[in-house]
Amino acid sequence: MNEEKTNKIAKVVKDTQSGNTITDLVFNPETGEFEEAPMGITHGAGEVVTDMTKDGFA
Amino acid sequence: MMKYNRFKAEQEVLEAKLPSNIYRFMDMNTSRPYLVMAARTNRGNVYTLRIELDMFPDSIPQVFVNKMLYDCNNNPLDTPSSTMHTLNSKNGCTQICHYGSSSWTNRVSLYKVYIKCRLWLEMYEAHLSSGKPIDYYLKHQN
Numbered sequence: 050m051n052e053e054k055t056n057k058i059a060k061v062v063k064d065t066q067s068g069n070t071i072t073d074l075v076f077n078p079e080t081g082e083f084e085e086a087p088m089g090i091t092h093g094a095g096e097v098v099t100d101m102t103k104d105g106f107a
Numbered sequence: 108m109m110k111y112n113r114f115k116a117e118q119e120v121l122e123a124k125l126p127s128n129i130y131r132f133m134d135m136n137t138s139r140p141y142l143v144m145a146a147r148t149n150r151g152n153v154y155t156l157r158i159e160l161d162m163f164p165d166s167i168p169q170v171f172v173n174k175m176l177y178d179c180n181n182n183p184l185d186t187p188s189s190t191m192h193t194l195n196s197k198n199g200c201t202q203i204c205h206y207g208s209s210s211w212t213n214r215v216s217l218y219k220v221y222i223k224c225r226l227w228l229e230m231y232e233a234h235l236s237s238g239k240p241i242d243y244y245l246k247h248q249n
Contacts, residue, residue, distance in 0.1 A: 051149070051150040051151055052150065052236055054149045054150065055148070055149055055150050055229070055232050055233050055236060056233065056236060056237075058149055058229060058233075059229070059230060059233035059237070059244055062226065062229070062230060062233075062244050062245070063243070063244045066244065066245060066246045067246065076222060076225070078124055078125050078126065079126075081129075081146070081147040081225075082147075082148075082149045083149060083225075083226070083229055096124065098222050098226075101219050101222050101223065102222070102223055102226055102245075104206075104210040104248055104249075105207075105210070105245070105246045105247050105248030105249060106192045106204060106205060106206075106207075106223070106227070106242070106245045106246070106247060106248060107192065107204045107205065107206060107207030107208075107210075107247070107248055
């Protein structure tokens with residue numbers, strides 16, 4: 050189950066990094082987990098962090 | 108060295124965005140201040156991050172996981188690796204390569220550094236499952 054969650058969010062991360070998605074990456078500080086949410090929709094339990102990661106990694 | 112006003116601003120951001128029991132500023136009145144932060148992945152594993160603050164915010168802060176991490180082939184992540192987004196380890200701790208010089212400004216907050224490192228940890232665990240390098244998931248900066 051946990052591995053499924055990892056694989057699912059990994060796909061979301063890859064898609065958001067490439068920009069080929071209508072999904073946002075959300076960080077939920079209450080659970081400490083990354084989640085996905087439809088792009089542009091306010092996500093009550095967390096913060097959209099897609100843009101924070103779009104500048105890429107060194 | 109971080110100025111007092113910047114320190115207070117960073118504290119306020121972290122207080123607003125994260126539970127207070129997952130981070131702590133350490134040795135702030137010394138020449139080697141650092142921030143310790145807990146990071147729990149979606150899989151439930153907990154890591155401790157150490158963010159070196161001696162040159163922050165003028166330079167990119169070094170971020171270490173408080174232990175050596177190993178790739179899916181059981182090799183230590185202890186050297187600079189473009190595909191794994193790592194830098195040289197120190198004191199037996201893996202160093203995460205998060206921001207590069209081309210994207211770093213002194214306006215980047217510690218919260219943003221944390222989010223990127225938390226994401227790196229998530230993709231590290233995806234790497235352990237899939238065998239794909241971390242840069243399969245996390246793109247390189249332009």
